[in-house]
Amino acid sequence: MTYITYIxxxxxxxxxxxxxxCWL
Incomplete structure (x- = not known):
């Protein structure tokens, strides 16, 4: 679960x- 949140x-x-x- 934590791994997915990290990704x-x-x-x-x-x-x-x-x-x-892109804005620069």
């Missing part, structure tokens, strides 16, 4: 970072 956090973080990079 979801990683994916969310990556998408946010990609979004910010």
């Amino acid at each position: 979801k956090d990683i994916v969310l973080y990556i998408s946010l970072t990609s979004n910010i990079l």
Whole structure:
């Protein structure tokens, strides 16, 4: 269960970072 949550956090973080990079 914790592993899945960890993966979801990683994916969310990556998408946010990609979004910010696109806006720059």
